[in-house]
Amino acid sequence: MSTETTWYYADRHGQQQGPVSREDFLRVIERERLSPDTLVWRDGLAQWQPLSSLADELGLPTAPPQPPPTIPPAPRFSAPAPFAATSVDVVYAGFVRRWAAYLIDGLILGAITFVLIFAFALVLGLSLALGQGHEPDPAHAALILLIYPIVFGVSLLYYSLQESSVHQATLGKRALGIKVTDLEGRRISWKHAVGRWFAAALSHLTMDIGFLMAAFTERKQALHDMVASTLVTDRWAFTDHPERQNRQTSGCLIVLLIGVLLIVPVIAILAAIAIPSYQNYLQRAQVVTAIAQAEPLEAQVVQAWQTNGKCPSNGEAGIRDADSYASKQLQSITVGSMKADGSCALELTLHAPGQSMLDGKRVWLTMDKGSGIAPTWRCSSELPARTLPMNCREPQQQ
Numbered sequence: 001m002s003t004e005t006t007w008y009y010a011d012r013h014g015q016q017q018g019p020v021s022r023e024d025f026l027r028v029i030e031r032e033r034l035s036p037d038t039l040v041w042r043d044g045l046a047q048w049q050p051l052s053s054l055a056d057e058l059g060l061p062t063a064p065p066q067p068p069p070t071i072p073p074a075p076r077f078s079a080p081a082p083f084a085a086t087s088v089d090v091v092y093a094g095f096v097r098r099w100a101a102y103l104i105d106g107l108i109l110g111a112i113t114f115v116l117i118f119a120f121a122l123v124l125g126l127s128l129a130l131g132q133g134h135e136p137d138p139a140h141a142a143l144i145l146l147i148y149p150i151v152f153g154v155s156l157l158y159y160s161l162q163e164s165s166v167h168q169a170t171l172g173k174r175a176l177g178i179k180v181t182d183l184e185g186r187r188i189s190w191k192h193a194v195g196r197w198f199a200a201a202l203s204h205l206t207m208d209i210g211f212l213m214a215a216f217t218e219r220k221q222a223l224h225d226m227v228a229s230t231l232v233t234d235r236w237a238f239t240d241h242p243e244r245q246n247r248q249t250s251g252c253l254i255v256l257l258i259g260v261l262l263i264v265p266v267i268a269i270l271a272a273i274a275i276p277s278y279q280n281y282l283q284r285a286q287v288v289t290a291i292a293q294a295e296p297l298e299a300q301v302v303q304a305w306q307t308n309g310k311c312p313s314n315g316e317a318g319i320r321d322a323d324s325y326a327s328k329q330l331q332s333i334t335v336g337s338m339k340a341d342g343s344c345a346l347e348l349t350l351h352a353p354g355q356s357m358l359d360g361k362r363v364w365l366t367m368d369k370g371s372g373i374a375p376t377w378r379c380s381s382e383l384p385a386r387t388l389p390m391n392c393r394e395p396q397q398q
Contacts, residue, residue, distance in 0.1 A: 010039045026058065091234040091245040093178040095215035098232055104172030109158055113151055120147065160193035177235045177246055185238030188230060199224035283358055283387040287350070290329040291379065294346050294365060301335060301344050301367060302375055311337035311344035326351065343367055357387060
């Protein structure tokens with residue numbers, strides 16, 4: 001850590017400037033032609049002094065003595081805190097505080113991203129529902145790929161805009177009382193914050209060991225902090241009130257971490273159960289819709305069988321060709337008799353592009369001839385039981 005003395009001075013408007021190094025201060029004196037009575041201060045001085053009293057120390061030519069002013073001007077500022085010049089009394093954010101902030105930011109980002117993706121999917125779903133034809137539109141598949149830049153863009157803006165703001169911290173970091181600075185304790189620019197966000201990819205690529213480095217490095221820097229030349233400190237570091245810095249990990253923080261560690265696995269387990277169940281529900285809904293589209297043909301088959309004493313086929317008794325019944329859920333409906341027992345039947349071939357579980361699979365609706373004047377129909381299929389409505393499952397599948 002550098003021990004070079006740094007200087008502060010009052011400009012022509014009475015505003016405090018600094019810290020600057022001795023060499024930079026000498027250039028300021030020459031450039032701005034500071035008067036001998038300009039108030040200056042450095043570490044070790046009890047109070048602000050006129051520039052002329054420190055001329056020998058700075059190697060400046062001694063000016064003729066000036067008559068003292070009738071009313072000494074009172075400085076409009078206080079002496080800078082010593083730590084601001086030397087960065088000795090800085091509390092760096094430890095791994096636990098940074099990890100807790102990361103978890104909070106992750107929850108917030110997840111909620112924001114979920115809302116955006118849900119809105120995007122809703123719009124895309126409506127466009128698909130209102131679209132014409134039965135073949136999938138390649139443009140829709142391209143639109144789905146936009147989800148990835150949306151996720152990355154939201155994360156980039158979330159971190160870079162907040163860490164370069166006056167707060168110097170994301171919502172998670174603000175909740176934990178920490179902030180991001182450059183190596184001199186100054187606020188970073190937006191471009192610097194963007195670079196830091198991209199550098200975080202290195203910490204991820206090391207199986208998150210780059211983040212764990214914050215627990216062992218001297219100034220609690222993670223790998224991406226070293227690459228981006230940034231620090232994560234207490235919110236009161238590099239201010240006029242270093243005594244307000246939090247030097248201990250809060251008990252509430254530990255409770256928060258334990259709560260998150262318990263909640264996240266529970267959510268993951270519930271998601272692992274709910275997502276497959278929801279997918280099965282959607283598949284069953286497609287099968288039910290396809291069966292419902294074929295039900296009007298059942299009455300035509302029953303009438304033709306009762307009139308002619310035999311099972312009709314496609315092209316007979318007002319029944320159209322198999323392919324003419326194609327829809328978003330069906331490729332075709334073939335009408336005829338079962339080879340096993342000669343019962344009249346409808347063979348439904350499903351249409352579900354991109355879903356190998358359903359696409360091209362068959363469902364059979366078979367008429368029970370011995371069930372009286374109004375024959376009943378039995379349902380069977382080559383599909384797995386979980387994708388079928390209950391009335392289509394074999395007894396051993398239920």
